Structure formats: structure tokens, C-alpha cells
Amino acid sequence: MNTKYIDLINQTFDFPQEEFDLKNKTLAFHGINLMELVEQYGAPLKFTYLPQISNNIQRAKQWFAKAIENNNYAGKYNYCYCTKSSHFKHVLNEALKNDIHIETSSAFDIDIVEALKAEGKITDETFVISNGFKRAQYVTNIARLINNGHKNAIPIIDNYEELELLSEEINDTFKVGIRIASEEEPKFEFYTSRLGIGYKNIVPFYKSQIQNNKKVELKMLHFFINTGIRDNAYYWNELTKCLKVYTSLKKICPSLDSLNIGGGFPIKNSLAFEFDYEYMVDEIVNQIKLVCDEEGVDVPNIFTEFGSFTVGESGGAIYEVLYQKQQNDREKWNMINSSFITTLPDTWAINKRFVMLPINRWQDSYERVLLGGLTCDSDDYYNSEQHMNAIYLPKYNKDKPLYIGFFNTGAYQETIGGFGGLQHCLIPSPKHLLIDRDAEGNLTTTLFSEQQKSEDLLKILGYNN
Template identity: 70%
Template sequence: MRTKYIDLIEQTFDFPQDEFHLREDRLMFHGIDLMRLIEEYGTPLKFNYLPQITHNIQRAKGWFREAMNNLGYSGNYYYSYCTKSSHFSFVLDEVLKNDVHIETSSAFDIDIVKNILNAGKLKEGSYVICNGFKPPKYIQNIADLIEDKRLNIIPVVDNTAEIHDLIAATGENELKIGIRIASEEEPKFEFYTSRLGIRYREIVPFYKAFIQDNPRVQIKMLHFFINTGINDTSYYWNELTKCLRIYSDLKKVCPTLDSLNIGGGFPIKKSLAFEFDYAYMVREILMQVKRVCSDNDIPEPNIYTEFGSFTVGESGGAIFNVLHQKQQNDREKWNMIDSSFMTNLPDTWAINQRFIMLAINRWNDDYERVLLGGLTCDSDDYYNSEQHSNAIYLPKFDKNKPLYIGYFNTGAYQETIGGFGGLKHCLIPEPKHVLIQRDEHGKIVTELFSEEQTAEDFMRILGYR
């Protein structure tokens, strides 16, 4: 009878996979020996494997390039990085190696744009797409970038009042804007229409009333995004069809319109059973755009995307040590980790997100069904199932044999939502954070980005120092 942990994984999934394989009984991730990483830095530990960022950007560029060439698509493609997924400098440094553009969400985002522009990391002439609701400070920072004239700034109007604020803030400068469509939410969603953007039926009247006769303002872009992202579902195709209908109607009265922004939303790998045909989705989207343009005798628009999680998500990981096992009743065994899910992988608690979770070592040991608990005293600080099953299986706990577990593809949102460097629930510290690169010879190189938080850090934040 096959009862080893490796047997469970091999019977459940196609394993090994591109990024995962074993060396003896230890898990390797993109060729990184994770046990050596643990030996050098200890746990709890977070890391980013930066080459994966470039890999995913180039994959997406390749899918759009191939589809456009095969379809004879006449518009251009612009890959933009959605900075809210991860604002860290090490992420932007890697992203900007790939000739991409930037999408912002808030006033402070503009300070990052200014920094990377002045440092020569963001090329002059690059596009900065300014999304989100725009309070006065955000409006003013956008106006400052437009005044600077080194970048192509496209503020995407979220509501009809924003256009008046932008016109007032930009003086005599030419103002090129986008309009965000308020898409209809999925039937199971709590709300009927997205709170973001302008309703379909208001867009053309909005243009005619406030923009058509203003020689200083041009609509360049229509922005389309749905909360569930880009998926091969009837809901997605229905919303895209409505978007293209509005694009066509607006283009017929607004000759300056030349770009369609389909937002972000490419899914990332959250399970070893993950399957998604990215190239098919890109081809189908472009085919629909091309068909509508042909039917309405209008030029094919430039296509913009704003991939955030897809860009950075698969670069991240977290490693924890199982400290202790508690047998709470006949069925429930709790493995306690040396960190907190609520604070250091907040999506597991807030939106019941599941990441790839695997043992790092002891793959040749027998396995058991367990629950995983964090260190806080909150009853919600737990992780109880994987996407492929309603349970977690790990090598059997043995107090004499340390067990390490890894969560993978956690690189988007977890640090910002968890409040990187700030207070944590029950004062459970932020783990060490390590950056992993490859040198010019392909050798793995690691660098400590931040130390684990200390009691002194918390005392200072709380005003005791």
C-alpha cells in the first residue's frame, strides 16, 4: 500500500511540474533548494523569486504578439503593470527591465512613478494609466505629471465629476483621458453594477455633454474590467460584447478614441491541478474585437492590459515550521505553525484564498490529515483545506523530525494587505523577507531584504519608545 507523502502527491497531480521537483525527499522550487534557504535564513520566511516576474511578462507579450500576427490585427499591444499588486522597489526594478508601462491607483503611486522616472528606470514616453477614484491630492499629482511632459499620462475617469476636476487642475495642458465602464457584476455577487466607472448608457452622452466641444480634452481609451477577471465564461464574453458595442458607438462620434484597455485578471496558478489556456483567451478576445470593428467599419484599437497578480504573484512564497501538534478530538489534529495566516497570508483569511501548499521536506514519510493553525489567539487564524480537496495532508508530525511547509505563488497583495512592517495581530512579527535572483551564469543568488520584526519595532510603533 502506498502511504508516503510523495505517493499522495503523485497520485493526485501530474508531478513533478515545471517549477516543482524533488531532490531526494526535499522540494525544489525553480531549482532553488528550499531546505538550504531554511538553513541559511530560518523560518518563518517570505521570499520572491524575481526571474519569474520577467518570465510572465514575456509570456504575455508573446501571446499577444503571436495572436496579433496570426490575425493580422492592426493595433498595438501595451503591457502595463498594476502597481497595487506589489509596490516594492525590487518588483518595479524587475518589471521595468521588460519595456512595460505603469498603472496607478492612488496619489502616493504617483510618487513612485516620479522616483523611477527620475532614476532612469521608467523610459520617457512610457504610458502611465491613472485608475481609481481620484481625491484632490491624486488629481493634483496627476496634473503635475502631465505638466512634466516626459510621460504619456492617461487618467481614466471613474465618474462624471472627475473630468471637471482634471480640467481645472491641468490649466492649459492637453488632457488625454480614458473612461472606465461600470460593468455589471456576476448574478451571485452582492451588487448588480460595479461601483467603479460610468454606466454603459451614460458614456456617449457624457462625451457629448462635457468633452466633445472642449478642444483641450481628448478621449483616447475605453477601460473595461470585471471583478472575476479574464475567464472563458458566458459572463465574461457577454460583458466584453457590451463593452465593444460601447466602444463602437463612442468611436463613431469621437475620432480621438483609439485604445481599449481590457484591464487585468489573468488567473495565476493556485493549485497543482491548475489549467488555463492563456493563448486561446488572448486569441478569442482579439478575434471578437476585430470582428466588431470590421462589422462597424472602424479601426482596430490599441490593446492595453494591466496585469498585476499575473506579473508578480507567481514569484512569491512563504515557508513555515510546524512547531507542535494538538490532538483536539478524535478527528481533528492541529499543526501549529511558527507564524500567522491572518497577518502574513491575509487572503487565506479574508477571502478564503487557497495557494499551492506543499511540504518542503520528509516526502518519503507517511502522511496524515491535519488542520493548520496560526499563532494568534484568534479562532479564525487557520488554514483547513486545499483547492483540490476538503482537507490538508502532510507528513506525520514527529517532534524529533522538523517539518517545514511552503505556500507558493503568494507574491501579490499579501504584504500590502497584511501591513508590511507595521502592527500585527497579537504582535506576531513580520517574517524575514529574502530576494532570489540569478547571476549572469544562472547561479542562484539570495539577498536579505528585511529582517524579522523585533519587539523593539513594535514598541516604537506603539509609542513605548
């Protein structure tokens, strides 16, 4: 009988996969022996596999290069990383090895940009695309960057007042973009994004505030939808409306030469995940060219802003199952030695699902379970996988420790969870490892942060001042 966990996986998915395999009967991730990590560092444990950041950037660059060649497209492609996905220095250092650009979201982002410039990681030629709703400090910091000679700093106008605020603090001429307030999917609670300026208002806004303003040069139209790049009617309809605005603007604004199609490439959230990235990129480039050719305008340079796609698939978290609670006839709760709310907050906040697999005991029989976190909050749980409506794991045995891993967790979880700060029920943040490869391809591991101690939390709370 096929009753082992490995049998369940083999019957359900194509396995092994590019990043997942078994070595010595335990799970390996990109060749990393995860049980060795657990044995050396313990659990709970978080890690970042840095090479995957460069891998994904290069994949996207290759897709766009191929699409530009296939479609005889005259514009250039620029890859931007959204720093809000993960601001950590080790992430930016890895990403910037790949000749990319930066997208910022708030005032302190500009301080990070300036620190990277001081270290020679970026130059005045690096595009710094500044999104977000801008007020005092953000405007001041953008102006400082531009006044200090950063040629390719492009603030994206989000509302009608920002242009004047920027003009007051920037000494000379400067470039801007305009963000389109796209319409949201019908299932959303609201119809139009709160970010940007409405489709119908962009050309009038350009004519009234930019066209005859000798200090400002419009370079970019910015298009982004919340649900990301998907092959569905909603995405293609919104892109078509965006292109109509672009071509209308281009006819009256010769300086406009760039279209930012935002980001939102999906990342793997299941062993059953499928997405034809190459087709989507080719079709986007093709659609842009078709509309521009029909309207008789030059095609734009294409910018993308990939955050989760850049860093998401580099991250992972490992927990130990401490205990099993049988709460009724059908529900078995496996209690982990950490908290989902604090370490993987998107599982709680937006019901996000990550790839979840046991690290060891793949040769054992399996059972259906629910996963519970340590906090005293009823919402601290994880109960289903993206590809099925249940979780199956090797059967609990108090004499045989079980470790489970969540993968592709590298975007947003640390910042939303408040890295280094207070956690719900004072559950400590786990230790965090950085995993890289040296010039010969050998794995190297560095401890980035220790697990939080009682003293750390008491100091924040004012008990140990």
C-alpha cells in the same frame, strides 16, 4: 503499499511540474533548494523569486504577439503592471526590464512613478494609466506629472466630477480614458461595479463634457471585471457589451484609439491548475476584431493591466510546524510558527488558496490535518486545498521537524498585511529574501528585511519614543 507523501502526490497530480521538483528528497521551487534556505535563514521566511516576474511578462507578450499575427490585427499591444499588487522597488525594477507600462491607483503611486523617472527606469513615453476614485491629492499629483511633460499620462475618468477637477489643475491639453462600470456576476451582493460610468451613460457623458472640450482628448475606453479573465458566458457577454460601447464611441470620436481590457489573468493556485492562456488571448483579439469589422471602425490598440499575474507567482512563504494538537477524534491541528492572518491575509479575508506543499519528509507517511496560526483568533487557520477538501501532510513527529511552503503568494499579501507595521497579536513579520540569478544563471540571495523585533513594534505603539 503506497503510503508515503510522495505517493499521494504522484497518484493525484502530474509531478514534477515546471516550477516544482524534488532534489535530494526535498522540495525545489524553480531550482531553489528550499531546505537550504531554511537551514541558512530559519523559518518563518518569505521570499521573492525575481526572474519569475520577467518570465510571466514575456509569456503574456508572446501570447498577444502571436494572436495579433494570427488574426491579422492592425492594433498594437501594451502590457501595464498594476503597482497596487506590489509596490516594492525590487518588483518594479524587475518588471520594468521588459518594456512595460504602469497602472496607478492612488496619489502616492504618482510619487513612485516620478522616482522611477528620476532614475531613468521609465520615460515620458511610458504610459501611466491612472485608475481609481480621484480626489484632491491624486488629482494634484496627476496634474503635476502631466504639467511636467509626461506625454503618455492618461487619467481614467471614474465619475462625472473628475474631468473638471483635472482641467482646473492641468495647464494645457491632456488625454483621458473612461472606465466602464461593468455589471457583476449574479452571485455578487451588488449588480454593478462602484467603479466607472455605466454603459448607457458613457456616450452621453462624452457628448456633454468631452466632444466640444478643446482641452481634452479621449484616447481610451477601460473595461475591467472583478472576477478577471475567464472562459465563461459572463466574461464574453461583458466584453461584447464593452465592444458595442467602444464602436459607438469610435464613430463619433476619432481620437479614441485604445481599449484597455483590464487584467485578471488567473495564477496557479493548485498543482491541478489548468488555464489555456494562449486560447483566451487569441479569442479576445479575435472578438475585438470581429466586432470592429462588423461596425466598420478601426481596431483599437489593446492594453492590459496585469498585477497578480505579473508578481503573484514570484512569491513564497515557509513555516515550521511547531506542535500538533488533537482536539477531538477527527481533527488534528498542526500549529505553525507564524500567523495566516498577518502573513497571508487573503487566506483569512477572502478564503484564497495558494499552492501548499511540505518542504521536507516527502518519503514519510501522511495524515489529514488542519493548519493553525499563532494568534488567539479562531479565524487564524487554513483547512483545505483548492484541489481537495482537506490538507494532507507528512505525519507529525516532534523529533523530525516539518517545514511547509505556500507558493505564488507574491501579490497583495505584504500591503494588505501592513508590511513593516503592527500585526495582529503583535506577531512579528518574518524575514524576507530576494532571490535572483546572475548573468551565468546562478542563484543569488539577498536579505531584504529582517524579522520584526520587539523594539520595532514598541516604537510604533509609542513605548520607545
